[in-house]
Amino acid sequence: MIVDDEQPAIELLEKYVSMLPNLEVVATSYSAIEASEILKKESVDLLFLDIQMPLLTGLDFLKNSKNLPKVILTTAYREYAIEGYDLDIVDYLLKPISFERFFKAVQRYYQNSDRKNIISESVPERNHIYVNVNKKNHKVNFDSILYIESLKDYIRIHTSTKSLVVRMNIGSILQELPGSQFVRVHRSYIVSKNKITAYTSTDIEIGTIEIPIGQTYKEIVEDLCRS
Template structure:
């Protein structure tokens, strides 16, 4: 099965790179590569497009404005050098958010996420890990019908609750409808570690460590046998850094 793509970016080099990436993926078919949102509107009126790779900062109208005026939208992957647009983009139900410079590996992960969604598999509406590693000190998670901003420094631990995830922070607990695996993939690996099938902890929040449990505040969380070795190596690595 092939998926049709449209690239919209006013920077020639950025368009060329995305064209090369699309050409490397056998199941992607490029419909057109546009230098302006106005041209993209014409293309979308004439062709059915599955995936739209869309830059944000462009002359005439921005990529976000284009999203707002389109009546029928393909799945959208935002491509930009500015991470501060993450929340607004996800409020417009974009499928993914690629922060420039975009590597082929990250592009491919995005394509896999989008094609999964085209097949009806849900994906979490959170900004990508790359954006946070570049300077975003927070993550957005769904809480009912809204996105809630959770500061990384406030997270104490995360608990799996069947189809939900509980995020315990310094001031409150948030329950969000997504999987532990999906949320874990969005957390910086050097700050968070999984200690149990049901628990992920923030290293900076750990008050004490015993063989089979860790203490965070007044709460004791179990370290399961299957995660014990990885947790030990994680702690040792941080001790070396410190």
């Protein structure tokens, strides 16, 4: 189901859904209030939900609704990312949405659900990201990243050779990282799964570095470390 108060945004997501063989749009809506009524009648597995809508925002709808399907938020406003992830969403898509980013979000939905991922098409994952530091774009290979910490409006990316302070929030950088390699373990920390050397009920170790596990992330970390 797609919920957005702008018709072009709905049409774009409908187009993307039509390009994947195992997704189907069962309903669309221009408001969260209308969507609430539709969800009582339709069987929906995945909800693409816009944040900025009249009368009731997507975030308010999330906070005040029970038994919702899995949710992928869509918005033109980057600053809502952290609050969205705290509401246990699958992913956060920043408009304008590319097909590659849409595909990655759908893949994350399959990875985080009991459904078998049967999407046959593939979009190669990047193995790096470019970040801007002091007006210079630095290439950072995903394999070199140890962990990332939040510094309010900035993040610090710790790699095996250096650390970079970037003007970006932690929710936004999480969108750019492959879910197969990275996991958020705390409101302020993302870690590389392959770099974890030990863990307890309260923290994760990467070599000699101890990173706290947030209360709301404990189950995710325990599942990850058991696998």
